[in-house]
Amino acid sequence: MKNKIKKYATIGTIAIMGLLLANTAVEKTVTVISEADTSCIGVYSGGDKTAGYNDESYRVAEKYLSDDEIYAEIQESAYSTSVIETMINDGHLLGYVDQLKAEGWIPQDFTPAGSKSSSTTQTETKAEPPADNQASSSETKEQPKTETKTETKTETKAEPTQEEIDAAWEETERTEATCTEDGKIVYTNSITGDTKEESIPAAGHDYEVTETADATCTEDGTNTYTCKVCGDTYEEAIPATGHTEGEWKVTKEAGLFSTGSKEVTCEKCGEVLDAEEIPQTCPLPLAVVIGVVVAVVVIIGAIVVLVRRRKNI
Structure with missing residues (x-):
């Protein structure tokens, strides 16, 4: 009988020690859960599409592309889930959040940075009565049960007004005009x-004359124009002026039996425009005059001979 009592006492002692150890483990677990920051705990649902061949250039897309164009690139796996969330937090794709969740690009529980969340955790501990089979001869601690309740309040950032949108335009690129x-x-x-x-x-060209070739009496000249902005050039013809006829000038005086000459030249270039011969001053040619003189001499000689013959008779 004593052996049985001793055996039961040993079993009871072991059971009590097991309950004490279990109670200690539960208390530590409850403490860890109570002290943890439950606001960082989230269940990831969706958002498993992580391929993003254009992740490094998402800032360029934010600057130059519309939300529609960015969404179209997402459909082509241009951005990973983390980059898509970053772009939404930067103020883009706000109208596509629900659609991106439905398509699995971002988690179902994702909230844009424009929304503020605050969590309040309440912990309630309920004591459970000791088991009926626990030994009455020892002090038994009640095993606590912990229940955690989390309340989340979300404040959504107000949509920008039309005045704010109108004031948000800024110059991002400029290409200067040419001529x-x-x-x-x-x-x-x-x-x-x-x-x-x-x-x-x-702006159009701004030309000025940079070179001139004067026209002559018989050849055209040119004016060369150059644009002061871009250097473009073109030429404009200056018509030939034509000769200006001067007065006749004697270049050789006529003699008694020799002809002279005269000419007219251009007053601007000196070119001879016309030339004429001046007749000799004697109206008879030299040969005729010589013939007449010879004839007279012969006649006079004949007369002299006849006169001398008559005197001799």
Whole structure:
């Protein structure tokens, strides 16, 4: 009988020690759960599409692409889940959040950075009565049961007003106009991501005369014009002026039996325009005069001979 009592006492002691150890483990678990920051605990559902061949350039997309264009690139696996969440937190794709969740690009429990969340954790501990088979001869601690309740309050950031959107346009790109081609200014809205362009009209050439070749009486001249902005050139003809006829000038005086000459020249270039011969001053040619003189001499000689013959008779 004593052996049985001793045996039961040993069993009871072991059971009590087991309950004490279990109670200690439960208390430590409850303490860890109570002290943990439950606001960082989230269940990941969806968002398993992590391929992103354009992750490194997402800032460029945010600056120059609209939400529609970014969403189209997401459909082509251009961005990973973490980058998509970053772009949403930057204020893009806010109208596509539910659609991206439904397609599995981001987790179902993802909340944009524009929303503020605050969590309050309440811990309630309920004591359970000791088991009926616990020994009455020892002090038994009640085993606590912990229940954690989390309440989440979400404050959604207000949508920007039209005035804020209108004031968010800023110049992001400029191409200056040339003399012949229009330029442009690109504006990007930092809130919506939309872009618009403004044309800069071509300025046109600003020419000045940089070289002149004067025209002559018979050949055209040229004026060379050069644009002061771009260096473009073109030539303009200067018509030939034509000769200006001067007065006749004697170049050789006529003699008694020799002809002279005269000519007219251009007053500007000196070219001989016309020339004429001046007749000799004697109306008879030299040969005729010589013939007449010989004839007279012969006649006079004949007369002299006849006169001498008559005297001799």
